[in-house]
Amino acid sequence: MVHSSIPLFWRLRKAKYRLEGTKCRKCKSVFFPPRSFCSRCRRKGEIECFPFSGKGTIISYTIIRTPPEGFEKQSPYAVAIVKLDEGAQISGQVIGDLKEVETGKRVSAVFRKMYEDGPQGVINYGLKFALTG
Amino acid sequence: MTRVAVIGAGCTKLDEHWDKSLRDLSTEAGVLALKDAGLEGKDIQALYIGNMSAGRFIGQEHLAALTVDHAGLTPIPATRCEAACASGALAFRKACMAIKSGEYDIVVAAGAEKMTDIKGTSAISTLMGAGDQEWESAVGLTFVGLYALMTNAYMREFGLTREELALVPVKNHKHGLNNPYAQFNKEITVQDVLNSPLIADPLRLLDCSPITDGAAAVILASERAARKFDNPVWVLGSGQASDTLALHSRASLTEMLAARVASRKAYEQAGLGPDKIDVAEVHDCFSIAEVLAYEDLGFANKGEARKLLINNETAIGGRIPVNTDGGLKLGHPVGATGIKQIIEIVKQLRGRAVTQVKDAKTGLTHNVGGSGATALVHIFGSE
Amino acid sequence: MDIGIVGYGCYIPVFRISVEEIARVWNTDADSIKKGLMIEEKSVPDVDEDTITISVEAGRNALLRAGIEPNKIGAIFIGSESHPYAVKPSGTVVAEALDLGRDLMAADFEFACKAGTAAIQCCYGLVKSGLIDYGLAIGADTSQGRPGDALEYTAAAGGAAFILGRDPLAILDSTLSYTSDTSDFWRREGQDYPSHGARFTGKPAYFKHVISATKNIMEKASLKPRDFNYAVFHMPNGKFPSAAAKTLGFTKEQMAPGFVVSRIGNCYSGSSPLGLSRVLDTAKPGEKILLTSYGSGAGSDSFIFTVTDKILERRDKAPLTDHYISRKRNIDYGTYVRLKGKLKE
Numbered sequence: 001m002v003h004s005s006i007p008l009f010w011r012l013r014k015a016k017y018r019l020e021g022t023k024c025r026k027c028k029s030v031f032f033p034p035r036s037f038c039s040r041c042r043r044k045g046e047i048e049c050f051p052f053s054g055k056g057t058i059i060s061y062t063i064i065r066t067p068p069e070g071f072e073k074q075s076p077y078a079v080a081i082v083k084l085d086e087g088a089q090i091s092g093q094v095i096g097d098l099k100e101v102e103t104g105k106r107v108s109a110v111f112r113k114m115y116e117d118g119p120q121g122v123i124n125y126g127l128k129f130a131l132t133g
Numbered sequence: 134m135t136r137v138a139v140i141g142a143g144c145t146k147l148d149e150h151w152d153k154s155l156r157d158l159s160t161e162a163g164v165l166a167l168k169d170a171g172l173e174g175k176d177i178q179a180l181y182i183g184n185m186s187a188g189r190f191i192g193q194e195h196l197a198a199l200t201v202d203h204a205g206l207t208p209i210p211a212t213r214c215e216a217a218c219a220s221g222a223l224a225f226r227k228a229c230m231a232i233k234s235g236e237y238d239i240v241v242a243a244g245a246e247k248m249t250d251i252k253g254t255s256a257i258s259t260l261m262g263a264g265d266q267e268w269e270s271a272v273g274l275t276f277v278g279l280y281a282l283m284t285n286a287y288m289r290e291f292g293l294t295r296e297e298l299a300l301v302p303v304k305n306h307k308h309g310l311n312n313p314y315a316q317f318n319k320e321i322t323v324q325d326v327l328n329s330p331l332i333a334d335p336l337r338l339l340d341c342s343p344i345t346d347g348a349a350a351v352i353l354a355s356e357r358a359a360r361k362f363d364n365p366v367w368v369l370g371s372g373q374a375s376d377t378l379a380l381h382s383r384a385s386l387t388e389m390l391a392a393r394v395a396s397r398k399a400y401e402q403a404g405l406g407p408d409k410i411d412v413a414e415v416h417d418c419f420s421i422a423e424v425l426a427y428e429d430l431g432f433a434n435k436g437e438a439r440k441l442l443i444n445n446e447t448a449i450g451g452r453i454p455v456n457t458d459g460g461l462k463l464g465h466p467v468g469a470t471g472i473k474q475i476i477e478i479v480k481q482l483r484g485r486a487v488t489q490v491k492d493a494k495t496g497l498t499h500n501v502g503g504s505g506a507t508a509l510v511h512i513f514g515s516e
Numbered sequence: 517m518d519i520g521i522v523g524y525g526c527y528i529p530v531f532r533i534s535v536e537e538i539a540r541v542w543n544t545d546a547d548s549i550k551k552g553l554m555i556e557e558k559s560v561p562d563v564d565e566d567t568i569t570i571s572v573e574a575g576r577n578a579l580l581r582a583g584i585e586p587n588k589i590g591a592i593f594i595g596s597e598s599h600p601y602a603v604k605p606s607g608t609v610v611a612e613a614l615d616l617g618r619d620l621m622a623a624d625f626e627f628a629c630k631a632g633t634a635a636i637q638c639c640y641g642l643v644k645s646g647l648i649d650y651g652l653a654i655g656a657d658t659s660q661g662r663p664g665d666a667l668e669y670t671a672a673a674g675g676a677a678f679i680l681g682r683d684p685l686a687i688l689d690s691t692l693s694y695t696s697d698t699s700d701f702w703r704r705e706g707q708d709y710p711s712h713g714a715r716f717t718g719k720p721a722y723f724k725h726v727i728s729a730t731k732n733i734m735e736k737a738s739l740k741p742r743d744f745n746y747a748v749f750h751m752p753n754g755k756f757p758s759a760a761a762k763t764l765g766f767t768k769e770q771m772a773p774g775f776v777v778s779r780i781g782n783c784y785s786g787s788s789p790l791g792l793s794r795v796l797d798t799a800k801p802g803e804k805i806l807l808t809s810y811g812s813g814a815g816s817d818s819f820i821f822t823v824t825d826k827i828l829e830r831r832d833k834a835p836l837t838d839h840y841i842s843r844k845r846n847i848d849y850g851t852y853v854r855l856k857g858k859l860k861e
Contacts, residue, residue, distance in 0.1 A: 067273060
């Protein structure tokens with residue numbers, strides 16, 4: 001089970017739902033997942049919100065066939081590391097035909113259910129990636 | 134600063150210990166280590182224990198106190214160290230530093246994990262606690278998944294074939310064939326690996342370390358204290374480094390920066406290079422991890438690890454035998470693994486290993502936490 | 517200034533199951549079912565899709581066409597009979613995903629298959645009253661058909677979103693509803709599948725309400741069927757809207773562009789909205805559209821739209837309805853059962 005804290009994912013909803021990341025005004029580094037502290041400039045950094053477009057390229061991928069708790073119904077599924085066009089890298093599921101997932105392919109973000117905290121718990125939503133060519 | 138030596142070592146069998154709890158296992162390992170050193174409990178001044186996730190595996194925190202309690206060692210100070218699968222080596226390093234500080238002369242460094250009290254899918258999720266909960270676990274990644282991402286990237290970048298990768302578990306199973314502590318004693322072939330079920334493409338079941346219960350302990354002594362013991366094995370170098378917690382944030386998926394930095398530190402302290410290492414225990418939690426380790430530790434140039442496998446250079450009798458006890462494939466009680474690796478090197482340098490490397494004088498251990506966010510490298514010498 | 521649809525967008529899941537495949541499992545006669553229902557196949561949501569995810573994708577397309585800042589939207593109403601939560605709105609998740617901001621009216625609507633068009637009416641009213649500048653109305657469903665029931669051949673998934681406001685691509689000229697207490701189709705709280713009154717769903721239910729509402733709006737506007745370029749009626753299957761059109765005096769040509777049911781099935785709250793979406797994909801400035809939805813229980817909402825020249829510049833800013841209709845992957849019944857979670861654990 002993913003740590004099933006409602007406040008934890010509520011806090012992250014802007015990033016989880018629409019890829020709102022951050023950027024350091026000083027060094028121009030972009031961060032996704034968002035960081036509230038520039039890891040390059042540290043205290044001298046100036047962090048601001050930075051929206052990512054959700055478009056990117058697959059850097060590497062795998063097909064998960066032995067899923068963790070909460071993901072059993074989706075298995076098998078593809079997970080890739082995606083290099084976003086704006087510059088950060090993120091892990092994400094890739095929807096669609098597993099046979100078509102390949103390194104180097106272009107993807108864009110789509111809104112999906114990530115997992116459910118059982119039939120009585122909350123449904124966690126977020127972004128996955130769809131192949132775009 | 135004093136030098137530090139290992140003067141005793143003990144390990145439980147790596148297994149599914151249905152009839153033993155974590156406290157039983159850590160006590161068993163500790164008693165074996167004390168016996169090996171010829172010491173009594175009262176001689177121990179402090180304890181450091183590596184454990185990844187007792188909180189999630191058995192619902193037990195405050196593990197260090199539990200351990201000294203059940204070993205009858207109260208009131209000595211006890212400290213738990215956590216760096217995921219590198220917790221064991223971290224406990225060892227902290228114990229070394231405690232002795233070097235001059236505070237103690239004789240200290241226990243242990244590691245323990247009880248992984249089979251929860252069901253398999255829960256264990257998978259618990260292990261994933263070593264990754265980024267918010268951004269890796271939350272998308273359904275597993276640990277084998279993370280290493281599969283590295284495998285795919287490495288195979289693509291350097292042309293390593295699936296068959297070549299299978300040589301890692303084949304070699305390690307062969308090394309561990311007669312290891313009485315191993316979870317499995319079975320020779321396997323490349324075809325067995327390729328026929329085993331896919332877990333996270335392209336990694337298959339026989340590429341993966343198992344879910345294991347076990348504990349391991351070593352007794353460390355200052356130079357002054359160590360001189361009274363037979364066969365002390367000296368700690369020549371200790372390096373530790375960190376990297377981003379999440380794999381996706383790294384510049385390269387085909388090397389572990391933390392392992393490179395940690396090994397450089399350790400080599401520097403020991404005053405020797407990779408060419409002077411006679412035997413090594415590396416963190417082969419998944420087959421690709423051993424391939425990366427060859428390059429990160431300087432046994433092979435970048436992209437050339439395959440040559441070592443093809444030419445049997447890391448097999449017993451080769452230039453630099455790696456994982457002579459069978460490695461993590463034959464049991465990976467995560468928090469204990471780092472200590473278990475050190476015990477194999479201690480045995481090798483004492484000339485008492487089951488799969489002995491002839492005239493081994495220097496050995497190295499490489500223990501990795503998570504997908505490479507923590508790495509510890511230790512170098513040992515018989516002199 | 518005219519009020520109407522300033523942006524629209526749709527979303528249909530990629531999976532399809534054919535009538536033949538369902539008929540194969542239940543040993544029924546596919547040909548007679550296809551002929552009777554005028555359906556070839558229906559859309560099926562992926563295991564990670566629901567009314568909320570469909571609404572987000574459709575809403576995103578509507579925003580692309582409208583070309584307005586998301587925070588200009590003052591209300592979001594989502595009509596569905598498959599809201600993922602019994603308690604907790606779909607609208608808040610969708611609003612956050614679309615970045616609609618916090619100064620927002622939101623509520624989920626339920627009125628069987630017409631909740632989406634009811635949402636359009638409410639947005640229109642709020643814009644017209646001056647309380648909001650723009651309102652987002654969505655009709656979306658991942659509908660359920662009991663295994664082996666006639667509904668299993670048609671119950672599909674999809675949705676369409678409409679942003680109501682000024683400077684529209686289609687002016688909303690007129691709207692009204694026809695409502696009565698008629699229990700033709702229902703689902704009790706906690707039940708997995710809806711139940712229906714078989715032939716009672718026809719004459720006193722679907723036809724009575726669709727025909728009454730349509731006649732009333734034409735009479736009010738002093739328009740005849742021939743004054744419209746397009747007509748869209750709720751599509752529980754192909755037969756009902758065709759029969760209603762014939763009774764009312766609409767031709768096959770007027771019906772064809774909005775007749776999406778044969779290739780994707782009945783998307784419930786998304787059904788007539790998807791028909792409207794497909795009509796807007798090809799409509800020319802000046803053309804008139806008649807839309808009548810139907811929701812069991814029962815009621816119909818009728819609308820008259822006049823397309824403006826804004827359609828020409830906004831249409832291609834998002835994928836057309838046919839993109840989603842033709843982008844498909846057929847699955848077998850076993851996969852359908854798995855994706856829809858029909859296996860009891």
